[in-house]
Amino acid sequence: MSFIKNVKRVAVIGGGPCGVATVKALLKEKSFDKVVAFERRQNTGGLWNYYNEEYDDQKLAVPSVDPHNNLQTPFKVSKDKYVWPSAIYELLDTNVPHKIMEYHDFHFPKGSPIFPLKSSVLEYIQAYSKEVEDNVQFNTNVVDVSLTPESKYSITYRNVVDSTEGGVKKSEEEPHSDKVEEFDAVLIAAGHYDQPFVPDRPGLKEYSEKYPGSVSHAKSYKHPRQFKNVEGNILIIGNSASGSDLAYQLATGLQRPIYKSARSKSQLPAGSSEFIKTVADVESVDPETKDVKLVDGTVIPNVERILYATGYLRHFPFLKSFNESKTPFITNGSRVERLNDDRRRTKID
Numbered sequence: 001m002s003f004i005k006n007v008k009r010v011a012v013i014g015g016g017p018c019g020v021a022t023v024k025a026l027l028k029e030k031s032f033d034k035v036v037a038f039e040r041r042q043n044t045g046g047l048w049n050y051y052n053e054e055y056d057d058q059k060l061a062v063p064s065v066d067p068h069n070n071l072q073t074p075f076k077v078s079k080d081k082y083v084w085p086s087a088i089y090e091l092l093d094t095n096v097p098h099k100i101m102e103y104h105d106f107h108f109p110k111g112s113p114i115f116p117l118k119s120s121v122l123e124y125i126q127a128y129s130k131e132v133e134d135n136v137q138f139n140t141n142v143v144d145v146s147l148t149p150e151s152k153y154s155i156t157y158r159n160v161v162d163s164t165e166g167g168v169k170k171s172e173e174e175p176h177s178d179k180v181e182e183f184d185a186v187l188i189a190a191g192h193y194d195q196p197f198v199p200d201r202p203g204l205k206e207y208s209e210k211y212p213g214s215v216s217h218a219k220s221y222k223h224p225r226q227f228k229n230v231e232g233n234i235l236i237i238g239n240s241a242s243g244s245d246l247a248y249q250l251a252t253g254l255q256r257p258i259y260k261s262a263r264s265k266s267q268l269p270a271g272s273s274e275f276i277k278t279v280a281d282v283e284s285v286d287p288e289t290k291d292v293k294l295v296d297g298t299v300i301p302n303v304e305r306i307l308y309a310t311g312y313l314r315h316f317p318f319l320k321s322f323n324e325s326k327t328p329f330i331t332n333g334s335r336v337e338r339l340n341d342d343r344r345r346t347k348i349d
Contacts, residue, residue: 007184008033011155013145013318014189015039015136020129021103022187027132033091037132037189038157040074040141040167046310047193048122050088051077062095062208067333068323069312072194074166082166087193087312090223091249092118095268096243103128141167143178145186149290152182169185188316189336193219195315197333198308203285207306210287217241218309224253232304236290237282242271243309251275253318259300 005301015037026035041049074082093113094101098108101121106128110113112120129136137157140163144156148325159176160167171177196217196345208215218238227234227250235249246258248271256275263281280294285306313333316323323330327338 009183010035010185010187011153011181011183012187012189014046014282015041015044015129015138015192016048016191017125018191018249018302019046019189020044020125020128020132020136022189023132023135024129027135034183035135037136038131038140038142039136039138039159042081042138043126044133045122045125046135046191047086047088048118048125049083049086049088050092050118050122051083051086052090060196060198060215060217060220062198062205064196064198064217065200065315065333066314067195067330069195070315070317070318072315073168074160076162076166080161082160085219087219088118088222089218089246092245094118094121095245098124139167142318143167143170144320145318148182152184153186154180154182155186156180167240190316192314193312195313195333197311197313199310201282201284203287204306207285207287207290211290211304214304216308217308218246218307219312221307222248224250227254227305230304232290232302233257233259233300233305234305235261235282235300235303236307236309237261238309238311239263239266239278240309240311241268241270244268246307246309247276248273259303261294 006240008294010026010032019037019039023035023037026032043049061071072085074084076082097114098112098116102108108116108124128181139160140157141160142155142157146154148154156178158164158167158170158178161176163171163173163176196219198217234250236243236258239260243260244266247258251258251273257277258275259277259279261279261282279298279300280296283295285292290302290304292303314330314336315333316330319329322328329336329338331337
């Protein structure tokens with residue numbers, strides 16, 4: 001297997017937990033002329049940056065099965081300040097002990113609970129990343145990565161400001177026009193909790209169109225109070241960590257029955273409540289009656305809200321040129337392809 005040689009300029013896409021650790025490790029090598037991370041948020045921490053505002057204004061495609069459908073955008077909170085939506089919700093704590101989450105030789109503060117709150121995790125990551133912040137370009141959205149004829153990586157990026165609509169649109173205004181730099185190597189640490197996966201079912205699209213806002217994804221969930229005025233039934237689709245946690249929060253927070261559709265038994269621990277009604281997988285949705293039919297023949301009547309907790313599609317819109325090649329990195333969004341393809345490595349060398 002062959003690898004890139006004479007690497008002197010390295011770009012890291014993402015300033016979350018993995019991105020800052022990567023930057024720190026590269027700097028310790030003392031072998032590179034330039035190491036820089038591009039982060040579209042205002043600080044490190046990645047998706048652990050929780051913004052305390054309920055929103056449901058993201059363009060959720062129903063169904064959402066196309067990883068190349070780039071609909072995720074930031075929302076403006078003040079002049080030149082934008083927030084990229086995160087999968088974090090208000091009452092979240094970790095389901096992994098902090099001893100397992102720790103960086104090498106950098107511990108959580110003494111006395112930290114075994115399962116830290118989201119705010120504690122963010123503080124921990126940002127404390128770890130302090131010494132490498134000078135190597136991170138914040139408020140910078142990478143919009144394209146392509147391979148040059150000289151086997152360099154050309155990265156196009158832009159500022160997250162008003163003139164670019166938060167880094168989404170190209171601007172001709174200086175100093176916010178697109179910038180291009182070349183690098184010898186690129187490491188992607190952008191995560192994959194961005195593009196919601198909403199699998200299709202007969203009648204779902206028509207139901208969503210007839211009752212706008214009736215279908216949502218865990219990414220837009222923040223707190224049970226979002227559902228306090230729902231009169232009909234509430235159905236969560238998904239039985240993994242998020243599905244079980246959201247079912248428990250809604251059941252205990254609203255003190256009312258919550259249906260949870262599960263294709264298989266979860267192996268993860270979850271809170272229990274007499275209000276949680278675990279049911280079979282969904283077969284179809286009737287947009288006229290709001291009835292949801294399950295694969296076992298059961299019918300849940302008058303379903304007013306459907307909340308998907310079905311995970312995310314692998315989605316890296318800045319890899320468009322690679323994804324349009326004969327050997328794309330992203331196909332159906334279930335995983336990243338070709339990472340161990342010797343032919344691709346040889347071609348890039």
